[in-house]
Amino acid sequence: MLKHKESLIVKFILHSIPCILFPFLLTGCATVAPRSAIPAYSINGVIYYPLVSLCDLRGVDIKYDTLIRTAYLNKDSKYVNLRAGDTLVLVNDSIMHLNSPVDIYRGTIVVPKQFKEQIFDILFPQAISAHHRQSRGKINLRKVVIDSGHGGNDPGAIGKNGLREKDVNLDIARRLSDLLRAEGVHTVLTRSSDRFIPLSARVNIANKSGADLFISIHSNANRSRSLSGFEVYYVAPSISDSKRAYMTARSASLSLKDAVFASNSQDLQAIIWDMIYTNSRAESIGLAHSLCRVMDSSIDANILGVKGARFQVLKGVRTPGILIEVGFVSNLNEEKLLRSSAYRQKLAEGILEGIRGYSQDMNLVEVSAR
DSSP states (O other), X not given: OBTTTHHHHHHHHHHHHHHHHSOOOOOOOEEEOSOOSSOOXXXXXXXXXXXXXXXXXXXXXXXXXXXXTEEEEEETTEEEEEETTOSEEEETTEEEEOSSOOEEETTEEEEEHHHIIIIIHHHSOOOOOHHHHHTSSOOOOSEXXXXXXXXXXXXXXXXXXXXXXXXXXXXXXXXXXXXHHHXXXXXXXXXXXXXXXXXXXXXXXXXXXXXXXXXXXXXXXXXXXXXXXXXXXXXXXXXXXXXXXXXXXXXXXXXXXXXXXXXXXXXXHXXXXXXXXXXXXXXXXXXXXXXXXXXXXXXXXXXXEEEEEOOHHHHHOSSOEEEEEEEETXXXXXXXXXXXXXXXXXXXXXXXXXXXXXXXXXXXXXXXXX
């Protein structure tokens, strides 16, 4: 069941089946542009910026409807509506034209430099600290699945002084669970003790839980003991959403209110699952960036950033999900830090604040399959 959006989905499908069955691809070849305060990409010779990053820096509220690929920006009674693929932007009831269309890149909506300089910077000039927004307000989530990597006869990475990854992961997972529950968020632990849980079982727990998020906690290791730092992974863009969608449509029921035709059509269900997976990747990227921003100011460690990966648990879960590498047990300094209860608590608190910031910014699509 798709909660809150089932009517919109049905209406969208009825009016837009030709567009859904033959989607246009916007993004051409892209390269990373010179570094600035926010990420920038060169797409077909045009500089683009992630819209979420722009809004985060300026304290602009953003809601994104993945079904109609439209973003709604609002701050101080000023608003902007824009849609992926369009060169027309609605600014306070006035239509403005762009030379290049709004686009989708790496699962998130991006806007051309012209939009940033001629519309966004003028309309929303005052920057607000991202951490100020993240540190306040309620966590707008019902349930989170917390996956503690390894366990039982699988210790994971082991540090030079004997610190076992499975122990670090479980302790941080429990601490994060306690913090979330104190905020009124229900949590599900894939393991709450030192036991081995197969990857397939972890995925099943997540998919059957009806949770809003999947958080997998791990500790890193490398032959080079000089490597250290905190990093977050999301499911790689190389993983085909369409293939995952068709596999899911064959194995899971998808109930849409007043949409009997959809329940009898595997192809249409696969289209909807494709949208869900695309949305989940975009939200996973937003969550990953939120965590890294918080950790950059709350822990004394290298922030290695956000990366795509083909991890099995991320490929299998149907909700937004990330895998966190909290540090390197192979690095002597980080092994010492990760052995500390105080540092583990600081990591759990940082993850909590990253989740808080994400939950306030993203419009979640809640998915439940049976």
